[in-house]
Amino acid sequence: MDTTTPSAITTxxxxxxxxxxxxxxxxxxxVLANSIGTDLHMWDGQVPALSxxxxxxxxxxxxxxxxxVPSGPYSLDRLGRDVVELLDALDLPRVHVLGLSLGGMVAQWLGIHAPDRVDRLVLANTAAYLGPPDQWDRPIADLLAAPDMRATAExxxxxxxxxxMLQDEVVEGFRRTLLATRREGVAGSWAAVRDYDLRRTATLIRSPTLVIAGEHDTVTSAGHGQELAAIIPGARYTEMPVMHLTNVERPAEFVDAVVEFLSERP
Structure with missing residues (x-):
């Protein structure tokens, strides 16, 4: 496996x-797009099989x-454009996209607003809408007023x-990442979730799409996944007996579902 060192672009x-x-x-x-509170290492366990x-x-x-970590609220539009600019910088005209949670929202945005760049989509543990918007205002304010990320991390x-799983070493890795994440980054991302609503526009997605949901997910419920799959024309839906980070809780089943879907011939 050829592996490059981490690099960066400027938007x-x-x-x-x-x-x-x-x-x-x-x-x-x-392309692998992350949830709030994680970094690109949330996919470390899947890299060997997927690569x-x-x-x-x-x-x-x-x-x-x-x-x-810019201060202030982020928008889903800006998060999506970050990916488009990354693809442009790397001269990647067309890609598959796998996004989980907020990453799945970004993946939906790409399918709607940059359809020529997207081959197939996998939308995991995500939703077309997580309202009402005002439910996010207090958590954002409380986080920005908190001394650190400890309470939010738990x-x-x-x-x-x-x-x-909470005492497993793999979860400790996620705890360390959360504690190292700046509050402004989480709060800005929560604002993007607060302000987005793709329930109408997701019907414009034309890329073949697989929606993966968790039976026990309390963040983006199985109902959210079912709604999303119903909105996107021709989308497939699969549900696993997991909570929110399906790729970590059921890695083998997750990878199998992703590879099988993305490897299908048209």
Whole structure:
């Protein structure tokens, strides 16, 4: 497996976006888009299996990991354009996109607003809408007023993983990432979730799409996944007995579903 060192681009609004490429250059490119509170390493466990089939492009969303952390609210439009600018900088005209949670929202945006850049979509543990918007105002204000990320990190972990996994080493890695993430990045990303609504426009997605949901997900429920699959023309739906980070809780089943879908002939 050919692996590049992490690198970065600078977007049109002056924000540094860190990224990493893994896998052989002659394979189809699969972009991996992250959830809030994680960085590109949330996919580490899937890289060996996925890179047998794809050239993987992972990136840190603005506000996370090695990317810059601009203050103030972010928008889904800006998060989507970050990916388009990354594809442009790397001269990647057309890719598959796999996004989980906020990454799945960004993937939907790409399918709607940059359809010529997207071959197939996998939308995992995500939704077309997570309203009402005002439910996000208090968490954003409380986080920005908090002394650090400790309390928020524990809420995230309890929403992401079943109790039996909370002391696992893999979860400790996610805890460390959360504690190292700046509050402004999480709050800015929450604002993007607060302000988005793709329930009408997701019907414009024409890329073949697989929606993956978690039976026990309390962040983006199975109902959200079913609604999304019903909105997108021809979308397939699969549900797994998991919480929010399906790729971590059921990695083998997750990878199998992704590879099977993305490798189908038209």
């Amino acid at each position: 049109g609004d002056g924000v540094r976006i860190g990224y990493r490429l893994d896998g052989e250059p002659d394979r189809p490119v699969l 047998d089939h794809f050239r993987l492009l992972r990136y840190d969303a603005r506000g996370h990991g090695t990317s810059d 809420v995230f972990l309890h929403n992401w993983f079943p109790a039996r």
